[in-house]
Amino acid sequence: MNAARSNPPQSARRQPRPHAQPHAHAQPHAHAQLQPKSQRRRARAAWLVCAAMAALWVRPVQADGLEGRFEVRSADLQLKDGVYHLNVHMDLPVGDAVRRGLADGVPLTIEIDLDIERVRQLLPNSRVAELTQRYHLQYNAVSARYILRNDNSGQQESLSTIDAAIEQLSEVRGLPVLDRALISAGRRYEANVRAKIDYGSVPFSLRIVMFWVNDWHRESDWYTWTLQP
Numbered sequence: 001m002n003a004a005r006s007n008p009p010q011s012a013r014r015q016p017r018p019h020a021q022p023h024a025h026a027q028p029h030a031h032a033q034l035q036p037k038s039q040r041r042r043a044r045a046a047w048l049v050c051a052a053m054a055a056l057w058v059r060p061v062q063a064d065g066l067e068g069r070f071e072v073r074s075a076d077l078q079l080k081d082g083v084y085h086l087n088v089h090m091d092l093p094v095g096d097a098v099r100r101g102l103a104d105g106v107p108l109t110i111e112i113d114l115d116i117e118r119v120r121q122l123l124p125n126s127r128v129a130e131l132t133q134r135y136h137l138q139y140n141a142v143s144a145r146y147i148l149r150n151d152n153s154g155q156q157e158s159l160s161t162i163d164a165a166i167e168q169l170s171e172v173r174g175l176p177v178l179d180r181a182l183i184s185a186g187r188r189y190e191a192n193v194r195a196k197i198d199y200g201s202v203p204f205s206l207r208i209v210m211f212w213v214n215d216w217h218r219e220s221d222w223y224t225w226t227l228q229p
Contacts, residue, residue, distance in 0.1 A: 068093030072223035075193040079229075082180045086133075088112060088172040090195050090220070098199060099162055102146070107138040110169055111196040114177055116227070119188045128189065129178050137169050180229075189227040195220040 071091050077084040090110075102108060112133040117125035134151040145158045146165035159165040183189065197218045 067095040070195070070197060070218050071220045072193055072195050075191070075223050075225065077178070077191060077227055078174075079180060080174075083176045084178040084180065084183075086112075086114060086172060086175040086177045086193075088175075088193055088195070090170045092166060092170040092197070094166055101199070102137070102139055102162055102165075105139050105141065106199070107136060108169070109137070109198040110135045111198075112172060112175075113192075113194045113196070115192040116178060117190050117192075118184075119190055125190065128182055131177050133172070133175060135169060137165055183227070183229045185229050187229070189229075191225055191227050193223045 069091060070093065073089045073091055075086070075088045077086055079085075092110075094108075098106075098108065112131075112135075114129070114131040114133070115127065116129040117127050119125055136149045136151055138147055138149075139145075139162075140147050143158070145160060146162060148157045148159060148165060148168055149155070157168065159168060199217075
């Protein structure tokens with residue numbers, strides 16, 4: 001009778017064991033949760049590879065674009081009809097990357113800074129005039145012409161080839177800058193000219209389309225000469 005009474009408790013203690021089975025079935029769900037993460041990792045790795053290949057492909061286009069020193073080679077002021085006119089010659093050694101960019105509509109801008117000071121012996125020089133002249137070059141696909149615009153006056157010039165456009169951009173001739181009445185006879189003055197070049201500065205809306213353009217900015221050294229009326 002004692003043995004008959006001991007059997008039911010043993011079977012009762014074994015009954016909870018089937019409840020442990022759901023934990024074994026939870027493992028496939030863990031693998032199902034990890035699978036999207038592994039896919040995202042593979043997709044991210046593939047994207048990095050594509051980005052690296054794209055960077056290598058556009059690297060020649062993103063070159064600086066200058067094949068030499070950007071500088072002011074000569075400058076002078078000529079008096080005509082009571083007004084001083086500025087003449088500037090620059091070395092603008094643009095490379096193939098810039099030429100291709102211009103042909104695709106990427107803008108190129110030149111700024112000319114002019115500063116004229118009266119030289120004084122015991123005191124700092126006094127500024128007589130200061131001027132910034134801005135030129136904008138961009139290809140117009142509709143007319144198939146290169147448009148060179150004077151941003152100060154709004155005047156435009158249409159050029160047929162990129163070589164003609166760059167040559168025209170590197171020369172400033174007969175720009176009126178200073179009235180003769182502001183210059184005193186017998187005084188010594190210093191004129192200073194500097195050039196700046198900006199490439200690829202486009203609005204944000206175009207930046208999305210021209211994502212491959214590497215915009216950059218360069219400045220020349222100051223070119224200084226003496227002006228004695």
